[in-house]
Amino acid sequence: MNRQNFNRRALLRQAGALAAACIATQWSAAASAAGRVTRRGRFVAYPFPLGVASGDPVSDGFVIWTRIAPAPFDTLAFTDESVEVGWEIARDPSFRSIAAQGVEIARRALGHSVRAEARGLDPGRPYWYRFSLRGSDFSPIGRAWTAPPLNAVPAIFKIAHASCQHYEQGFFNAYDAMLADAPDLVLHLGDYIYESSWGKQVRRHDGPEPFTLEEYRARHALYKLDESLQAAHAMCPWLFTWDDHEVDNDYANSEAEDHAPRDQFLARRAAAYQAYFENMPLRWTAVPRAAEMRLYQRSQFGALIELAIMDSRQYRSDHACGTLERGGGQVVPNSCPELSDPARTMLGQDQERWLTGGFRRTGATWNVIGSAQTFSRLK
Secondary structure, three states, rough: OOOOOOOHHHHHHHHHHHHOOOOOHHHHHHHHOOOOOOOOOOOOOOOOOEEEEEEEOOOOEEEEEEEOOOOOOOOOOOOEEEEEEEEEOOOOOOOOOEEEEEEEEHHHOOOOOOEEEEEOOOOOOOOEEEEEEEOEOOOEEEEEEEOOOOOOOOOOEEEEEEEOHHHHHOEEEEHHHHHHOOOOEEEEEOOOOOOOOOOOOOHHHHOOOOOHHHHHHHHHHHHHHHHHHHHHHHHHHEEOOOOOOOOOOOOOOOOOOOOOHHHHHHHHHHHHHHHHOOOOOOOHHHEOOOEEEEOOOEEOOOOOOEEEOOOOOOOOOOOOOOOOOOOOOOOOOOOOOHHHOOOOOOOOOOHHHHHHHHHOOOOOOOOEEEEOOOOOOOO
């Protein structure tokens, strides 16, 4: 299978075709070292309905992700505290040549999400991966790529961009077209989910606006159940930043759109951040700590591209000249005195130093910024 012949439906069908292969013995040593946890959960349905994903490719590895959710909207359907989940990375789509394998623990405290950070792989080539519960239930198969060697200059490197995927206001068939373009990387620049509803709707969210961790988990699960989105995740690695709707429309740092009390909003933001971490192929360095989650990072693809992913929500100043009626969702006139305040920031001092310092050191041909915000004034 090459990039030109990649087919979404064929990819999703491979899991069923390969499910008969038993690989439990390959994981026995790693499973014993993982500790006393449930080796097979009590499942009411297929445990991998949310698919698989990969992210954050480097020259010798990437992150792979899934989430055990046999009944994604029923919190009582699967209550085990933890369960062992095996994973494999292969050099071929038939899994005849295994490059890496291991066992991770899916814990209830993190929504039974699973992530493995594979390293030691060959640079600049495709790999296929899957998850399994003790060799019986297999996940769909995903395909990931390691980044080119740091000194390489690829002749072509294709990046697809996605953002603002409101589930209610359109189907995700744009991802079907994206698969046909066979990108090396998908860059998602915010609004992976929407917390709110408005306008004409072609389908509906599963519940009211989320405020708690369980509610944000359910909203992520609804989006992940979309077949086109699942196939795009299984196609190649992704990189991420967020905008406002992963938490609350037009929020800025600790300020909510509706001017909710700060402590109340920070609790909501922490729930949204944890659900985001649980449902994305992010490294453990991004795990939320207290009410903060480090998302900005720099990725390098040979000597061709250095890509800086920014976070323009978590550390920013509050919206200039806000009103009680609209919060941040309004056009600000040039007469607003706060616009020219030199103390205002979009990134915060630490992130700004990190960004400008990277520009001083870079040797890449192209320096790319991944931002959820526009760079120019809006007419």
